[in-house]
Amino acid sequence: MTRPVQHRRVTIVDVARHAQVSTTAVSKxxxxxxxxxxxxxxxxxxxxxxxxxxxxxxxRGLRGQTYTLGVMVPDIANPFxxxxxxxxxxxxxxTDYQVLLAPGCAGELAxxxxxxxxxxxxxxxxILIAPVSPRAHLEHVAGTIATVIVGRHARSTIFDTVADDDxxxxxxxxxxxxxxxxxxxxHIEHLETEPSCxxxxxxxxxxxxxxxxxxxxxxxxxxxxVSRTYTREGGFTGARELLDRPRRPTAIFAxxxxxxxGALEAVAQAGLSVPGDISVAGYDNTPFAxxxxxxxxxxxxxxxxxxxxxxxxxxxxxxxxxxxxxxxTLSPTLVVRGTTGPPPAG
Amino acid sequence: MTRPVQHRRVTIVDVARHAQVSTTAVSKxxxxxxxxxxxxxxxxxxxxxxxxxxxxxxxRGLRGQTYTLGVMVPDIANPFxxxxxxxxxxxxxxTDYQVLLAPGCAGELAxxxxxxxxxxxxxxxxILIAPVSPRAHLEHVAGTIATVIVGRHARSTIFDTVADDDxxxxxxxxxxxxxxxxxxxxHIEHLETEPSCxxxxxxxxxxxxxxxxxxxxxxxxxxxxVSRTYTREGGFTGARELLDRPRRPTAIFAxxxxxxxGALEAVAQAGLSVPGDISVAGYDNTPFAxxxxxxxxxxxxxxxxxxxxxxxxxxxxxxxxxxxxxxxTLSPTLVVRGTTGPPPAG
DNA sequence: ACTGTCGTGGGTAACGTTGCCCAAATGTTT
DNA sequence: AAACATTTGGGCAACGTTACCCACGACAGT
Numbered sequence: 136m137t138r139p140v141q142h143r144r145v146t147i148v149d150v151a152r153h154a155q156v157s158t159t160a161v162s163k164x165x166x167x168x169x170x171x172x173x174x175x176x177x178x179x180x181x182x183x184x185x186x187x188x189x190x191x192x193x194x195r196g197l198r199g200q201t202y203t204l205g206v207m208v209p210d211i212a213n214p215f216x217x218x219x220x221x222x223x224x225x226x227x228x229x230t231d232y233q234v235l236l237a238p239g240c241a242g243e244l245a246x247x248x249x250x251x252x253x254x255x256x257x258x259x260x261x262i263l264i265a266p267v268s269p270r271a272h273l274e275h276v277a278g279t280i281a282t283v284i285v286g287r288h289a290r291s292t293i294f295d296t297v298a299d300d301d302x303x304x305x306x307x308x309x310x311x312x313x314x315x316x317x318x319x320x321x322h323i324e325h326l327e328t329e330p331s332c333x334x335x336x337x338x339x340x341x342x343x344x345x346x347x348x349x350x351x352x353x354x355x356x357x358x359x360x361v362s363r364t365y366t367r368e369g370g371f372t373g374a375r376e377l378l379d380r381p382r383r384p385t386a387i388f389a390x391x392x393x394x395x396x397g398a399l400e401a402v403a404q405a406g407l408s409v410p411g412d413i414s415v416a417g418y419d420n421t422p423f424a425x426x427x428x429x430x431x432x433x434x435x436x437x438x439x440x441x442x443x444x445x446x447x448x449x450x451x452x453x454x455x456x457x458x459x460x461x462x463x464t465l466s467p468t469l470v471v472r473g474t475t476g477p478p479p480a481g
Numbered sequence: 482m483t484r485p486v487q488h489r490r491v492t493i494v495d496v497a498r499h500a501q502v503s504t505t506a507v508s509k510x511x512x513x514x515x516x517x518x519x520x521x522x523x524x525x526x527x528x529x530x531x532x533x534x535x536x537x538x539x540x541r542g543l544r545g546q547t548y549t550l551g552v553m554v555p556d557i558a559n560p561f562x563x564x565x566x567x568x569x570x571x572x573x574x575x576t577d578y579q580v581l582l583a584p585g586c587a588g589e590l591a592x593x594x595x596x597x598x599x600x601x602x603x604x605x606x607x608i609l610i611a612p613v614s615p616r617a618h619l620e621h622v623a624g625t626i627a628t629v630i631v632g633r634h635a636r637s638t639i640f641d642t643v644a645d646d647d648x649x650x651x652x653x654x655x656x657x658x659x660x661x662x663x664x665x666x667x668h669i670e671h672l673e674t675e676p677s678c679x680x681x682x683x684x685x686x687x688x689x690x691x692x693x694x695x696x697x698x699x700x701x702x703x704x705x706x707v708s709r710t711y712t713r714e715g716g717f718t719g720a721r722e723l724l725d726r727p728r729r730p731t732a733i734f735a736x737x738x739x740x741x742x743g744a745l746e747a748v749a750q751a752g753l754s755v756p757g758d759i760s761v762a763g764y765d766n767t768p769f770a771x772x773x774x775x776x777x778x779x780x781x782x783x784x785x786x787x788x789x790x791x792x793x794x795x796x797x798x799x800x801x802x803x804x805x806x807x808x809x810t811l812s813p814t815l816v817v818r819g820t821t822g823p824p825p826a827g
Numbered sequence: 828a829c830t831g832t833c834g835t836g837g838g839t840a841a842c843g844t845t846g847c848c849c850a851a852a853t854g855t856t857t
Numbered sequence: 858a859a860a861c862a863t864t865t866g867g868g869c870a871a872c873g874t875t876a877c878c879c880a881c882g883a884c885a886g887t
Contacts, residue, residue, distance in 0.1 A: 193542025194843030236582035256538040540873035
């Protein structure tokens with residue numbers, strides 16, 4: 136039964152004393168800065184190991200770096216985001232940076248609070264995934280802290296962006312469905328309740344891509360969009376509305392797998408079969424879509440790659456805040472599975 | 482085109498000057514400490530608002546509190562954890578605390594690194610979900626930082642625990658299957674590669690609960706456990722092994738929904754129907770299980786409640802580090818759905 | 828009038844780290 | 858041999874906040 140004594144934390148001063156050098160020396164070794172001899176490095180490293188010293192991020196933060204990167208995800212329950220996160224962390228594996236996730240940011244207000252809290256904690260940089268804040272606010276944030284924005288189709292001089300080509304992704308789905316013989320193809324989009332900087336958001340671009348592709352195929356008269364959210368609930372009610380139409384669509388393209396999931400439920404509940412009576416496609420190619428009982432046709436936007444690129448850009452921007460901004464656009468691919476097929480005859 | 486000037490951060494000194502009071506006064510108002518008159522509070526609050534002041538967590542951390550709580554999750558892709566997290570954040574909604582998530586902790590080494598990084602960042606407290614570290618290490622951590630452990634069936638004087646009664650949960654599944662007429666009920670368990678403090682882990686307790694329930698029904702001869710991991714892959718290969726048995730089980734109880742998902746795939750791939758040829762049950766009652774196309778019978782362990790309890794205990798422990806430790810055990814319930822039914826005749 | 832007590836406010840020294848500067852010793856060029 | 862460059866190490870002052878003290882005036886009870 137060891138007594139849980141409250142030890143005072145080992146500091147750089149303890150290490151310096153133990154290694155018989157100055158605190159400056161220890162600090163230099165820690166940051167492998169200029170002006171350290173091999174023998175000194177040796178002594179210091181040994182002292183660090185013997186005392187089990189760990190630098191205080193708080194004290195470092197007060198002076199500058201914290202070696203902490205923040206990632207904001209809009210919805211932790213959406214299975215697409217873990218994949219992006221995985222890309223981020225695996226890119227940072229061999230660095231000194233620690234990634235921390237800020238969860239639960241529903242709405243512009245909560246998002247601003249979350250971003251502020253990351254700034255307050257002196258993080259070295261942040262990755263914002265599909266933020267809903269107005270453009271001007273993002274610019275302001277990026278002026279304060281190194282920032283990479285994922286998903287938004289924006290171009291700024293002070294932040295970098297990584298996004299999927301949502302126009303192309305939506306076109307892949309429409310092209311696929313048209314080539315199967317569909318004409319009445321409907322879309323379930325995500326609509327923010329607070330309308331700010333709409334046209335930059337990935338969901339809006341997907342809807343626009345759908346419309347353009349439909350027009351390209353001469354199907355402008357068949358364009359049919361219902362506005363919900365990218366959630367199971369949104370997909371469910373959206374699909375139900377579509378199924379109640381006098382001329383029911385023969386295919387539903389949901390802007391996200393999680394919405395497609397809800398749509399599939401609505402279709403099943405209506406007693407219709409997939410893809411016999413109606414085809415359903417999603418977006419994101421989440422693990423759920425690959426599940427063989429579901430086998431959802433979906434657009435793959437390479438979440439891991441997005442995450443890795445975002446991490447890389449963030450490190451570059453931390454190293455040089457004034458460097459030219461970069462915009463990376465990744466090309467999506469279509470993964471055809473069992474939920475899409477030819478429309479019913481007649 | 483606003484020029485992105487690098488503003489110096491607004492500090493407590495600026496606020497003090499602007500409000501014509503001392504920094505001490507501002508600090509007191511911020512923490513609503515003793516010794517502030519209403520008029521002073523008024524002045525300070527106005528100055529804070531006018532300057533847009535935000536306290537630096539780094540500086541606060543150096544002195545004591547950071548108002549930051551850390552949550553470690555073992556696997557961000559497992560859909561059960563978002564639910565727990567949701568419970569945590571909703572309980573903390575109206576407090577000054579910010580929750581940060583530390584992702585990706587596969588294995589004991591990565592876990593230790595993650596915990597250390599939270600301690601380095603002077604977090605006020607941490608919630609560890611199903612940690613795999615040895616008992617002694619957890620005690621040591623809890624001696625350094627306020628700690629609540631979720632999932633482990635442990636009892637300590639210095640950390641609190643919240644767990645589901647996994648023995649009872651496993652029994653619910655076995656009882657249900659037996660009442661349907663099953664006898665050959667197999668179990669897919671999760672086995673850590675690094676074997677430390679095995680018997681405390683929820684997965685091991687579930688397996689033990691399965692064994693006890695089988696014995697209670699006089700089915701000790703039918704006990705059949707395959708060891709994998711709580712992943713889709715683990716469930717898939719585990720189920721395949723079970724299906725290849727000369728005397729194939731009539732029911733499979735996977736220790737987690739995500740493993741049950743893999744098991745369902747293996748069953749489908751073997752050309753068997755659920756629940757006609759074989760029944761499948763899971764654990765956690767994740768959103769996936771509720772999906773009507775899957776309709777997985779599963780044990781609900783009230784993730785939101787677990788998270789809320791953990792948050793509450795953590796705040797209590799932060800307020801009083803010496804208080805008696807608490808152990809909360811929640812009773813699971815069984816949600817019967819479509820993947821379980823009577824065994825095939827003969 | 829004299830001692831306490833209370834309410835109100837401020838001064839100051841940390842907390843642990845790092846960037847800037849300077850000093851001494853050593854090596855290199857003219 | 859003198860002048861200069863380079864390497865090696867340390868002193869010191871921040872960074873922004875808070876806990877601990879002390880000072881002052883007002884007011885109550887002797």
